[in-house]
Amino acid sequence: MSRIEKDSLGEKEIPSEALYGIHSVRARENFPGNSTFPVEWYKSVGITKLACYNTYRKFSKAAEGKFGKDLPFKIINDDILDALCIAAREVSAGKYYNHFIIPSVQGGAGTSINMNINEIITNSALLNTGYKCGEYSSIDPLEHANIYQSTNDVIPTALTVAVMNLLQSLEEKINLLRQTVEQFEKKSREKLRQSYTQMQAAVPSSFGILFSTYNEALSRDWWRVSKCSERIKQVNLGGGAIGTGLSLPRFFIMEVVPELRTLTGLPLAHSENLSDATSNLDKWVEVHATLKAHAVNLEKMSSDLRLLASDLSGERTISIPDRQEGSSIMPGKINPVIPEFVISAAHKIYSNDVLISSLSGQGTLELNAYLPVIGCSVIETINLLISCNVTLLNNLFAGLLINEEAGYKAVINNPSITTSLNPHIGYHKAAELAGLMKDKKINIFEANRILKLIDETKLKSILEPGNLLKLGFSLDDL
Numbered sequence: 001m002s003r004i005e006k007d008s009l010g011e012k013e014i015p016s017e018a019l020y021g022i023h024s025v026r027a028r029e030n031f032p033g034n035s036t037f038p039v040e041w042y043k044s045v046g047i048t049k050l051a052c053y054n055t056y057r058k059f060s061k062a063a064e065g066k067f068g069k070d071l072p073f074k075i076i077n078d079d080i081l082d083a084l085c086i087a088a089r090e091v092s093a094g095k096y097y098n099h100f101i102i103p104s105v106q107g108g109a110g111t112s113i114n115m116n117i118n119e120i121i122t123n124s125a126l127l128n129t130g131y132k133c134g135e136y137s138s139i140d141p142l143e144h145a146n147i148y149q150s151t152n153d154v155i156p157t158a159l160t161v162a163v164m165n166l167l168q169s170l171e172e173k174i175n176l177l178r179q180t181v182e183q184f185e186k187k188s189r190e191k192l193r194q195s196y197t198q199m200q201a202a203v204p205s206s207f208g209i210l211f212s213t214y215n216e217a218l219s220r221d222w223w224r225v226s227k228c229s230e231r232i233k234q235v236n237l238g239g240g241a242i243g244t245g246l247s248l249p250r251f252f253i254m255e256v257v258p259e260l261r262t263l264t265g266l267p268l269a270h271s272e273n274l275s276d277a278t279s280n281l282d283k284w285v286e287v288h289a290t291l292k293a294h295a296v297n298l299e300k301m302s303s304d305l306r307l308l309a310s311d312l313s314g315e316r317t318i319s320i321p322d323r324q325e326g327s328s329i330m331p332g333k334i335n336p337v338i339p340e341f342v343i344s345a346a347h348k349i350y351s352n353d354v355l356i357s358s359l360s361g362q363g364t365l366e367l368n369a370y371l372p373v374i375g376c377s378v379i380e381t382i383n384l385l386i387s388c389n390v391t392l393l394n395n396l397f398a399g400l401l402i403n404e405e406a407g408y409k410a411v412i413n414n415p416s417i418t419t420s421l422n423p424h425i426g427y428h429k430a431a432e433l434a435g436l437m438k439d440k441k442i443n444i445f446e447a448n449r450i451l452k453l454i455d456e457t458k459l460k461s462i463l464e465p466g467n468l469l470k471l472g473f474s475l476d477d478l
Contacts, residue, residue, distance in 0.1 A: 046091030243275030321399030
């Protein structure tokens, strides 16, 4: 069964029970592919349209209060408005998402997104009021569902709503991971480990110091992400096609953002320059740079832990949990899949950053036609970062083990530990000790017993973790 719908370009056959209509079908034909449009953005369009309908109702009541029944324009009756509000709420809850047929990669600055959801809301409202899908003489996707709206203000505003909600979740997940890393820092503060610079052994360090670097990085990420909503909170809803509000009531322009703020509980603000907010997308470039910085820190941490837990050389000082079998041919092989996932996600985010920056610069005069791909990339990045934080917490740090004995052995067996003796016996004698350690493959205590360069009791004191790890030395230490 099917129905026939018409537009200015002609007719199309639409499945009779489909909530989408001719505008959506044309877009689907024009934009083939299976790139999935984010459900978060879909839901946010629903709540944004609900704010528009609620504000329209307030405006119509204000107009009736001024003119009585002799209004100089036709208003939407309450039954239709009620049905539109119900349908918009359903969309905001994710209902009818299977009737949204537009891919994420598209042309048209988001018009197809707007029209697909207009058609879904309209046809849902028609069904709820006793009509059939497509009976637009009763409720129309443009005259009613799109009342006082433009693609160019509704769709970017809905993107802001979606991203602000996701940022709250990301902020929470970063802090949960940070708290766990902080616990590793505290419990391993004086557990010695060999440090490395340029992949070569360097001076003694500790596992606590290593984890402190991750804790500090995640703390910065947490703080920066918490500020992102402030950077994007200004929206252009009510600006119409180019931000001038042409053909929209001033009442609606001034009241619609406060209504959306009430519905969402988000600190949204009306842009002071609606034309700027419509034509320029640099806020997404700025925010994504912060998200990219978090991806960089996650990659660095994951790469370090993968390396320390590898089989490349010596005894492992860190072990990460075995999560799944690693080979279809090599029995018993286990791969570091969690760090690999995080590294892969980070590089996808870096590519999104290039896309967002370059396409934001492709905005032309009053509008940027590439908002759909930009917005989908921002949402993809946040979801990837949420996933990375969750899997690092649950599948890597939950089960990560420190081999304290192997860490200590690596320190006292490495010639670089002689650096700690420079203030006591000088560089050249320390180098002599280091050379013997290297030649004989013995630890610092054994080498010193041969060369007798420093009293052994003094040596043991110098090599205590508390002394090795404190910041510099004082005259009393000598």
